[in-house]
Amino acid sequence: MKTIVTTAYRPTDATKRCAQETAQLLGLQTVERNKRPIYKLHEELAADILVCKKERLELYPVGQSEPFFFHPNSAAFRSKRPLENDPLVEVSGLEAGDAFLDCTLGMASDALIASLVVGETGRVVGCESDPVIAHVIHEGLKDYQDMPKLHESMRRIQVVPQNAVDYLKALDDDSFDVVYMDPMFTEQIAEASNFAPLRNNADHGQLTEEWVEEAKRVARKSVVLKAHFRSTDFEAFGFKRRVRPNTKFHFGVIQMNKSL
Numbered sequence: 001m002k003t004i005v006t007t008a009y010r011p012t013d014a015t016k017r018c019a020q021e022t023a024q025l026l027g028l029q030t031v032e033r034n035k036r037p038i039y040k041l042h043e044e045l046a047a048d049i050l051v052c053k054k055e056r057l058e059l060y061p062v063g064q065s066e067p068f069f070f071h072p073n074s075a076a077f078r079s080k081r082p083l084e085n086d087p088l089v090e091v092s093g094l095e096a097g098d099a100f101l102d103c104t105l106g107m108a109s110d111a112l113i114a115s116l117v118v119g120e121t122g123r124v125v126g127c128e129s130d131p132v133i134a135h136v137i138h139e140g141l142k143d144y145q146d147m148p149k150l151h152e153s154m155r156r157i158q159v160v161p162q163n164a165v166d167y168l169k170a171l172d173d174d175s176f177d178v179v180y181m182d183p184m185f186t187e188q189i190a191e192a193s194n195f196a197p198l199r200n201n202a203d204h205g206q207l208t209e210e211w212v213e214e215a216k217r218v219a220r221k222s223v224v225l226k227a228h229f230r231s232t233d234f235e236a237f238g239f240k241r242r243v244r245p246n247t248k249f250h251f252g253v254i255q256m257n258k259s260l
Helices: 013-026 038-045 087-092 109-121 131-143 148-156 164-169 193-198 209-218
Strands: 003-007 048-052 057-060 099-102 123-127 157-160 176-181 219-228 240-242 249-255
Touching: 003 013, 003 038, 013 048, 013 131, 038 048, 048 131, 057 131, 087 109, 087 176, 087 219, 087 249, 099 109, 109 123, 109 148, 109 157, 109 176, 131 148, 131 157, 148 157, 164 209, 176 209, 209 219
Parallel strands: 003 048, 099 123, 099 176, 123 157, 176 219
Antiparallel strands: 048 057, 219 249, 240 249
């Protein structure tokens, strides 16, 4: 599906400039809004609509009336709890100063928790295969104004607009301490509503032997998988499942423990 860039309903010089710059950066076409509602633009252009607003970028996939935009999502409340007890941190062994690779960036919630943990001496990289989604997340991490205590951690996250396996293949052995993957669940979770507008756009690539082997080559400490509790990927790919009672998803880990 193609993507068209436009402005908010009532454009300003700033949003017009944003639309032009965004379109040029992503190699997309711009159209004037002319006060047309989103559904009209969908009908006339048969394209996803990326809207440059004063405060943020919003992506409206075809057939969706609700936009996708950056928000800290679950990281907002997870960050208020003791980070050492966060299930991702606990299972991965992530520590201050570590390098963390999120192969499936999504809303960047897990990457944000990782960034809080590794701190300014660490490194967090997130892969997002769709370049438009990657740009929305990149700009959101850079410009988000609420929750000031998360700003530094947001700004430290590096967004890579690339397929995770391709990115992993280009890395040296033992390049990251933790490699994390959270493929799109084959069974939709009703509570995961923030990503709902993008279910048709998101990369639905499921775990493969190549992906796991590349992750194991790159990871020094651990490779972590998050998947639906009914998923058989944990056992199929050698992850030790950490059962989380009364939750819709579990974590699995492959401990690498390579000497540093």
